[in-house]
Amino acid sequence: MSTVGALEVAHASGLHAVNRALNDMHHEMLRIGGGREGAAVRLSVLNLVAACVDVESADLATRAVGGLGVKHPVRAIIVLADPAAKSQMEADVSLQCSAVDAAQVCAEQVRMFIGGEAAYHLASVVTPLLVPDIPTNLWLVGSPPLQQAFGQDAVAICERLILDSGAYDDDAGALRLLAEELEGVGDALAVADIAWERTHTWRQLIAQSFDGETMRRFLRGITLVEVECSGERVSAQAWLLAGWMASRLGWKAASNQPCVVATSRRVEDVAAPNLVRVTLECSARGQGALVTVERQGAALCAVIDVAGGIHAERAVPVTDVDSAEMVGSLLESGAEDPVYRAALRGAANLAAAAR
């Protein structure tokens, strides 16, 4: 697989010109696909709208979207809106193509700057540019103010919102706000959180440690959960993982419940704010067990130790993926995640109790 790059770039001013450029790109895409005998098929999977608050986040989104096309044939619209700027609508439209074996996979990309009053009405700008009748994801790039982000009418055009609760300076505060906003929108909007996605392999290894018959009995006997992350402060990832444990096992903030501790420390090999280690102390029928999942280099290692019993290990490779890959991974599953919502509430509660 190799990236061919932007096959065609057009600059357009105004919505009609952008639409016309997109149509031209579509024909170009079919022409490329038509290299095979007979008609060509274009696989449209979804629309991705990236809402950016500054040039830096727009650049990040552009880079990220450029890497998405190969795995996700999306129409990507990157929007940088500034109500304070003079009224204008300028866009670069390009076709990003990658060679896959004998075929090419292409994705259309629009990078727009919207100035003036229209910046308050993103839905009216974006809707005409979307491929009809396929899911639309709205990615809030960077750390836009959450209340404003949820207040934007652009939220109305999408089925799913992608954000990163770990991108905010005040992780605990962001989690609390996010939990409140999600309560407000209810089931109307699915949310995918990059910080939550980064905990997936950790959750998987922890959950699977209790899959075996020997370990299942310890699941209700967890007495201590310690979640450690790298960095100066407890990250959203750490709170979400702790919140997940609490919500899945039905723990409330009561004194007789297991002790849940989230801590942070500087770790050379692990970039902040990623998780470093999770320790679970368990007891059942008078027997103790320790489950640890720890980052060791480029692998996550899970170790199960039952006092006077088994010792079992697993090692699963992990790679530090960038935002593009993480968004790509989130695009693969479009469903609402009720486990996340419950974990978010748990995380917000735990973070509030720790203050």
Place this chain on the structure above:
Amino acid sequence: MTDATLDTEIVSDAERAEGNALSEGLRQGRLPLPCVVVIFGATGDLTKRKLVPALYALAADGQLPPGFCIVGAGRTEQSDEEFRAAMREAVSRFSRVPLRDDVWRVFADGMRYCAYDFSTKDGLERLAQALGELDRERGTAGNRIFYFSIPPSGFAPLAERLGSAGLTREENTGFRRMIIEKPFGRDLDSARELNRKLHNAFSEEQIYRIDHYLGKETVQNLLVFRFANGIFEPLWSRQYIDHVQITVAENIGVEGRGAYYEESGALRDIIQNHVIQLMAIVGMEAPSKMQGETVRDEKVKLLRAVRPIHPDDALSHTVRGQYAAGWVDGEEVRAYRDEKDVAADSLRETYVAMKLDVDNWRWAGTPFYLRTGKRLPKRATEIAIQFRRVPHSPFGGQVATRAGILPKDSIDPNLLVLRIQPDEGITLRFSAKVPGQSLRIRSVNMDFLYGSAFLTASPEAYERLLLDCMLGDSTLFAREDEVEEAWRICTAILDGWRAHPPDRQGTPNYESGTWGPHEARDFMACDGRQWRRL
């Protein structure tokens, strides 16, 4: 492990019923219970090339449980360390995922070797002892899979020996499963005999018969294509389908397996298992659930509906062929009879084409044409569903037809091709107007390339099948009655062929690098049809 110890370690019924609350919402929900895979024939080629690399790939993908173990059992005396070193070399050469030290360290930690000569009547005490130790040390809780990577003649004796040693009883001691690979007998009687002997030690639910074709992503996609898309099911019958062609074409010869091939031939080697399995999936009714028994029930129903070919009719319903020397992929290749361990006057078939009729409401009058061959021009496996022609063409003589036997004024019928390998995907052929003032029609293909739509690497068939076995999911494994039904179809043909051996003068009857004997073309032409040129 004593029973008393075990009793304190296993989960209570209440805990089991409660399930693992942490698993909900995770993408990878299916992690097997901690278990030991015992590979008999651990020093053989299959272990090195396929089994251990597949298990390693599962480990690297996080699909294996904590405490997972492999016990290699083979005739060669070697230490655990020597076995690990050999397997490390095998993984680095043959695994689809790169070898990583951190993953390998944990994977190899659960690897043991136990010398065992299954051709003798030695006891299995050492193996039983090693398995007991792993249960205690690594929590494998009596869960075992016995992989019989040994010659077929050893299947029944080894199963019986395992049974006598008490290693196949499940009771409260975890699951006990066995995996065997084809051939499952060489005709109906021997298949039944094998099944009977295996059942002395293992129940049918414990037996997993691998047909690695069923582990291929595109074969599984066939089930999804048929039963997750409402638009095709109404068309999927005699009413709209003219006939079905299933082709497994190989460009290779017997590749050093001359002795094996002399005994088996193309019908036993490919048609009896792979091709008939594909036919069953294409033709079966929708199962109520995608579960082992329900899927296999439907496949068996289809196979039972295949009209028996009387041995006297074998020649009119089949074509045999054997390859002569020729050119394949730009290289000159030798004739089958010149291959190592092949008799100079061999009549063994390396090509088979056949027609099967299915006597049920869905397929009556819509034949299935099956063909397989070695030293054909290219490697290709596909299922082609040829739809009926439009009942009347209002376009007169405006059609740009392909060369062939189709009437000049007819429109190419629609064709749906499900490609299994290579270039896995789906092609739909339909008619379109050629741009211009005149009304001219030509066929165009709409292609779906599996690889370019989902750019994640597909797991190897063995990965999927080994994982399914660990999970107790038998959907993609052949059941006793499936195997016997497939043999019922093939044994009648073999009987007919035995009564009417091929003409010595006319053998071999196709040149390497061609699409088989001309009789195969005539065979289709008699029905007013033609083979697809792949």
